[in-house]
Amino acid sequence: MSDSGIICREDLYNIWEQKDFRAILPYKEFIFNILIHLDILAEQRRYDTAGSRLPVDNFFVPCMVTERNNTSFMDKECTPERAICLAFVFKGTVIPPALPNRLISACLSMWTLKQYEGRKLLFSGFIVVSFDKAHDIVICVEGNQILLYIVHKTSAGLIVPDIATGVKECLVLTMERISDFYQSTINVKRSPQLPFHLDYSCAKLKCFISEEEGLQTNEWVCDKHKLTHRAENWLVWNQDKKKEHCDQNCPGKIYVAVRLMFTKIRFY
Ligand SMILES: [Zn+2]
Ligand SMILES: [Zn+2]
Known part of the structure; x- marks a missing residue:
């Protein structure tokens, strides 16, 4: 993730695989959605050339941006x-x-x-x-x-x-x-x-x-x-x-x- 503040869903799930986060792993999707609801995470919107929205792959985590x-x-x-x-x-x-x-x-x-x-x-x-x-x-x-x-x-x-x-x-x-x-x-x-x-x-x-x-x-x-x-x-x-x-x-x-x-x- 580093300075760019961009993360994908799988990266975050991988972090939660670590021992300290095991307790939340069964609820990972729910917690992910809560983080979006609370504006901790935000979707990275992308559009195709015709202006239609593409599926979201990445998320921004503004609190991680230090630059x-x-x-x-x-x-x-x-x-x-x-x-x-x-x-x-x-x-x-x-x-x-x-x-x-x-x-x-x-x-x-x-x-x-x-x-x-x-x-x-x-x-x-x-x-x-x-x-x-x-x-x-x-x-x-x-x-x-x-x-x-x-x-x-x-x-x-x-x-x-x-x-x-x-x-x-x-x-x-x-x-x-x-x-x-x-x-x-x-x-x-x-x-x-x-x-x-x-x-x-x-x-x-x-x-x-x-x-x-x-x-x-x-x-x-x-x-x-x-x-x-x-x-x-x-x-x-x-x-x-x-x-x-x-x-x-x-x-x-x-x-x-x-x-x-x-x-x-x-x-x-
Ligand atoms: Zn006007
Ligand atoms: Zn002035």
């Missing part, structure tokens, strides 16, 4: 001209340790891992998946933040708002679900508040304003770049609040509806 992102994807592709960003900011100084890896697994179960310059974009605390031919999704852990970027093939202005909103909502749901599990396992009563809040980035993707403030403030001038932003800047993340922005033929609608449906089936 840091050393590709040029962020510098060359995830640029202010082509990307938008929001941050999930956690209340403490650190994110609950298992959360990023399980979030990455959840992304792998919903979307296809991106290949860039011949390399798979799965690293420690960093993943890029393809949403469709025009939109990529980046998840990147930095300190007490999980950054979400939506990257468009040509221009940030062409990002379909329904897609950005759908991806955001899908990840919020996923993180709620993972946090619930985390809290239930350490026997803490479920707090009514989420353990994170959202921040929107400035047009240069570097300065941040809280969602709450951003939606209420008429004008926000960011610290580093002195750029002016208005509440309309965040509409891309909040499509429901301005439905008329999106016309009936928007390609985002169907994608997001299907993805969210799939997500909900998995979750509940």
